[in-house]
Amino acid sequence: MSEIEKRVALITGGGRGMGEAIARELSAGGYRLALMSPSESCETLASELGGVASRGVAEKAEDIEAIFDLAMKTYGRIDAVVNHTGHPPKGDLLDITDENWTLGSDMMILSLVRMARLVTPVMLKQGKGALVNITTFAAYEPSLVFPVSCTYRAAAGAFTKLYSDRYAADNIRMNCILPGYIDSLNHKPETADKVPMKRIGLMSEIAKTAAFLLSDGAGYITGQNIRVDGGITRHV
Numbered sequence: 001m002s003e004i005e006k007r008v009a010l011i012t013g014g015g016r017g018m019g020e021a022i023a024r025e026l027s028a029g030g031y032r033l034a035l036m037s038p039s040e041s042c043e044t045l046a047s048e049l050g051g052v053a054s055r056g057v058a059e060k061a062e063d064i065e066a067i068f069d070l071a072m073k074t075y076g077r078i079d080a081v082v083n084h085t086g087h088p089p090k091g092d093l094l095d096i097t098d099e100n101w102t103l104g105s106d107m108m109i110l111s112l113v114r115m116a117r118l119v120t121p122v123m124l125k126q127g128k129g130a131l132v133n134i135t136t137f138a139a140y141e142p143s144l145v146f147p148v149s150c151t152y153r154a155a156a157g158a159f160t161k162l163y164s165d166r167y168a169a170d171n172i173r174m175n176c177i178l179p180g181y182i183d184s185l186n187h188k189p190e191t192a193d194k195v196p197m198k199r200i201g202l203m204s205e206i207a208k209t210a211a212f213l214l215s216d217g218a219g220y221i222t223g224q225n226i227r228v229d230g231g232i233t234r235h236v
Contacts, residue, residue, distance in 0.1 A: 013084035015041030017184035021203035034071035058085040059106035104148035128171040137229040164223030173222035180229025196231035
């Protein structure tokens with residue numbers, strides 16, 4: 001078995017939508033998979049792709065530990081991680097409860113920290129590794145429509161930079177993908193008019209970006225926030 005055929009990818013939120021698309025792309029590239037999602041969708045997809053799965057949600061430490069343990073028990077290694085989760089609660093800025101702010105933190109920040117604590121020793125032993133965090137195009141152009149998401153997705157970018165600085169010399173990389181309006185959701189027809197490309201992005205485009213960032217071809221890319229948004233964000 002060649003090195004690429006031995007590689008293992010762990011994907012949270014890996015049952016449907018962008019997570020599923022990334023799983024399929026990585027499987028086609030030779031990765032063996034460990035998938036987590038809240039429903040049986042991860043189990044169905046893992047069965048199809050010859051991987052393993054564990055139901056769980058990113059905001060629960062025990063669920064992250066379960067998929068990590070399953071991957072290590074099954075494969076003995078983890079080369080790539082994709083941290084992908086759903087959307088946190090919305091609401092008017094000051095009406096959002098402490099409980100929902102805490103949930104957002106658990107989903108989008110502590111999930112990254114907890115996963116990194118588990119997989120980093122494995123990657124250090126292997127001599128390399130790569131992680132990709134799926135955030136949002138609005139992380140650095142906050143919208144009052146998504147207060148919790150924007151706040152903590154921006155924090156995810158900060159953590160990504162800190163982690164990448166800490167472990168770059170160990171050949172472990174971490175980057176963020178910031179998707180725009182993607183066809184994983186049913187967008188209103190007029191949404192595409194907001195995008196310079198005048199179309200909704202494809203899940204396959206996110207998947208190919210993730211596969212690249214996890215590959216040796218991106219070996220000199222770390223600590224970055226890669227916008228895959230059709231040009232909708234304005235900052236340069």
